[in-house]
Amino acid sequence: MYYWISYDIENNSTRTKLAKNLEKFGAIRVQKSIFIADATLKTWQDILDSLSKVVLDKKAIDNIILISLEEHQLQLSTCLGKNEALDNLKNPPKIIFF
Numbered sequence: 001m002y003y004w005i006s007y008d009i010e011n012n013s014t015r016t017k018l019a020k021n022l023e024k025f026g027a028i029r030v031q032k033s034i035f036i037a038d039a040t041l042k043t044w045q046d047i048l049d050s051l052s053k054v055v056l057d058k059k060a061i062d063n064i065i066l067i068s069l070e071e072h073q074l075q076l077s078t079c080l081g082k083n084e085a086l087d088n089l090k091n092p093p094k095i096i097f098f
Contacts, residue, residue: 002069002089003027003044005051006034010060018064021050030085036074038089 005022009015019029025047027037037047048066056062079086 001039001041001044002071002074003037003039003047004034004067004069005037005047005064007062007064008033009054009062009064010057011062014054014057014062018051018054021054022047025050028085028089030083030089036069036086036089 005027007015007018009018015033019035022035022037023029025037025039025043027035027039027047029035037044039047051064051066054064056064075090077086077090
């Protein structure tokens, strides 16, 4: 299952910590504040637990939006412009190891 994670966080330190945490779980950045994670249910729960510990500034109206996506929904997505990360998620490069 794929998961779309987007955020609007004012504090640079909090925003950086959140992004590094998502990358630790293998989420791919598709835009500055948008990640897509291809995760098992267990990994997704770990991501949710991790994100729930992020202290959001209520005065700044910080927020994190999480959306689950079936694979076919990701394949039906459209990008206007060039987005290599999204392209690679939709059509993973074929790599052969010898």
